[in-house]
Amino acid sequence: MTESDNRGSIFISYAWGESFENKEWVRRHIVSYLDWNHDVFWDRDNIDYGELPDVVISKQLAKRPLTVLCLCDQDYLQSAKKEGSGLTRELQMLAEIIGQPGVRVIPLILESGCTDHLPDPLINRIYLNLQPLMQRNIDIGMTVADLAEGCSQAVVQSGINEKLGAFKLRERANTYLRKNPITLWGNPQNHEVTVYSEEAAPYLLKPPKWMWESDRWNYMLNDDGPIFCPTKGIWHWEYCAISLEIRPLSTAAVSTFFPQLTSEDEQGLLNAAGILLASKLFNTFKINEIFTFSAEDLTTYLINSEEGFHILERLLDAAEALSPA
Known part of the structure; x- marks a missing residue:
């Protein structure tokens, strides 16, 4: 068993789509901060040609301990409403394991207007609001890494506050x-x-x-x-x-x-x-x-x-x- 296995698996749930730019954004700002220390699953690297996505995803969701990070933006909400979409099927599988021992499902709020319209499996779950960082183009990678490591809400929020404080001071200095x-x-x-x-x-x-x-x-x-x-x-x-x-x-x-x-x-x-x-x-x-x-x-x-x-x-x-x- 590797060190990353001991730390558990991370499943990244996001609006698949076809946009290369969106997928590369996920790689740069999320995956690159996690895969050095965790077993990270996301569709671009972990589903090969010829495989059935639902089968691969089901196997990944069976791993324990498991942290599911849901990247909630407007594309995610829209895709979740489309009957038969890949994300809809993914959320259905996710609904079956929510509440099981060793499973954490965490909505990451990336855009405004998402918190009140989350799909059923995510409603009422404690979420992490990353909008203040996203709006200022502050990298969210280390914050997500802290979350994946199991840091408390207080520790994660303190880290966000430090980043916002540094951003404001830099703006002030630049001015x-x-x-x-x-x-x-x-x-x-x-x-x-x-x-x-x-x-x-x-x-x-x-x-x-x-x-x-x-x-x-x-x-x-x-x-x-x-x-x-x-x-x-x-x-x-x-x-x-x-x-x-x-x-x-x-x-x-x-x-x-x-x-x-x-x-x-x-x-x-x-x-x-x-x-x-x-x-x-x-x-x-x-x-x-x-x-x-x-x-x-x-x-x-x-x-x-x-x-x-x-x-x-x-x-x-x-x-x-x-x-x-």
């Missing part, structure tokens, strides 16, 4: 940072870091005034080396496990996106963001390779950690408070 789009470009030949902006000619990245005034940084900013001389726009980056020597660059880089933030509290946020990005991103750049750093990179690498999420949130709070209405 603010796009006001003055900039990209940093590191030249591996001389280690100059250039700032490219739509509103100004390219210029070398140099420490902001607050870094010169900070006891945390001022003692090192006058260094004059071949790959670290901030007064000349020359900075150190190197693929390494320790990010300490790269923190001046990452902190100055973050400050470039929030030039108006200079207070003591704001410096603390910029320093915290610099530390996180030095360890998560800047120390992945090899000393002899080009690097770029954009607003998208800033947002992505901060949002992807709990600490970074809150740092970005507070940076935006401070920056928006100082921005003209």
Whole structure:
């Protein structure tokens, strides 16, 4: 017995149709997140030419433990009403096993208007509403994977809320940072870091005034080396496990996106963001390779950690408070 057998089987019920795009959507957004860890059945991969679909489906529905995921959209509802359709026969077989030990049948709501018109076998069953993710084009794969693993309603909903929170924060960051789009470009030949902006000619990245005034940084900013001389726009980056020597660059880089933030509290946020990005991103750049750093990179690498999420949130709070209405 394989590990996937121990975890049980998953049957994906959806409107078959003939659309290649719909089938590939199911593969990319559902199947690919499940089949590495589960025995997954869906018609595109599991029913061969010449086989009788009803026979194959009946055998699959006899497996235990079994989780049936019903992908409920308007096509699903319409197909369920068509007498003799493949989905109608599938739902009839499903009705015979609902309530049996080891069987979970979970409607996944993908579109509006579905919850009040579910076919008979699914009525009154606890469903998972994925509309908030679908409407924002947020991938649902990990949420479905959590469901398949048997996570509780609270855990699954918490995961959805986190995804929605990250989406809203990313939108907020994009709205603010796009006001003055900039990209940093590191030249591996001389280690100059250039700032490219739509509103100004390219210029070398140099420490902001607050870094010169900070006891945390001022003692090192006058260094004059071949790959670290901030007064000349020359900075150190190197693929390494320790990010300490790269923190001046990452902190100055973050400050470039929030030039108006200079207070003591704001410096603390910029320093915290610099530390996180030095360890998560800047120390992945090899000393002899080009690097770029954009607003998208800033947002992505901060949002992807709990600490970074809150740092970005507070940076935006401070920056928006100082921005003209």
